[in-house]
Amino acid sequence: MSENHALKSIPKKILLPVDFSPSSQTALETAADLALHFQAEIFLVNVVPSFSAFTSEYVPPQAQFQQEAKTHAEQRLAKALAVLTSKGIKADSSVELANDIAGCIMEVAEREHIDFLVISTHGISGWHPLVFGSVAEKVIKLVQCPLLLLHSAELESNEKTPSDSPKEWW
Numbered sequence: 001m002s003e004n005h006a007l008k009s010i011p012k013k014i015l016l017p018v019d020f021s022p023s024s025q026t027a028l029e030t031a032a033d034l035a036l037h038f039q040a041e042i043f044l045v046n047v048v049p050s051f052s053a054f055t056s057e058y059v060p061p062q063a064q065f066q067q068e069a070k071t072h073a074e075q076r077l078a079k080a081l082a083v084l085t086s087k088g089i090k091a092d093s094s095v096e097l098a099n100d101i102a103g104c105i106m107e108v109a110e111r112e113h114i115d116f117l118v119i120s121t122h123g124i125s126g127w128h129p130l131v132f133g134s135v136a137e138k139v140i141k142l143v144q145c146p147l148l149l150l151h152s153a154e155l156e157s158n159e160k161t162p163s164d165s166p167k168e169w170w
Contacts, residue, residue: 009146011040011116017105017139018046020076023120023152025169028080030150031118035089040116042084044093045108046073047101070095076170083169102138109145117143120150 016031018024028044035042048069050062077093084091098104109117121136140147 011038011146013041013043013112013114014116014118015043015045015105015109015112015114016118017101017135018044018077018080020046020073020170021120023150026152027118027120027150028169030148032084032087032089034116034118034148035084035091036087041090041092043108043112043114044077044080044091045096045105046077046093047096047098047104048073049101050097050099066097070097080169101135102142105135105139106142109143115145116148117145118148118150120152 011034014031014035016024016028018028031042034040048066050066073095074093077095081091081093094108096104096108108114117139119136119139121134136149140149
């Protein structure tokens with residue numbers, strides 16, 4: 001491998017899409033290790049799905065729901081940023097609103113000049129992958145930079161959850 005090629009493969013800015021699931025927490029730990037090793041920056045993104053505009057007396061209006069979800073995600077990302085900063089890692093984040101989560105992740109990658117992406121294949125998505133397909137699968141097909149795909153097994157019922165873990169990020 002030529003020295004010129006090797007230098008191009010060293011990440012400077014790592015994108016990590018997070019959904020606050022146990023698998024995205026594991027991906028965050030891996031991304032933090034990589035950032036420390038390569039002296040790279042981490043950019044965290046959470047995408048709040050947009051839903052069709054429907055309201056009833058039992059369902060909060062879409063704009064209210066999205067704002068509450070965005071505020072909650074910003075608070076959780078702030079905790080993760082504080083942990084990363086305490087480790088000496090330069091980090092930033094954003095919360096995006098979008099219907100196409102994978103497409104939004106690609107837009108963030110381009111906007112933020114990302115040169116490495118870390119993503120986990122299992123998160124809290126419920127019925128979403130059954131209807132729309134896996135976000136990670138779509139990202140793999142679209143990404144133009146090196147990618148680290150982390151497959152996280154589901155937690156066994158007797159395993160600790162991230163909230164029980166001393167390494168809680170959010």
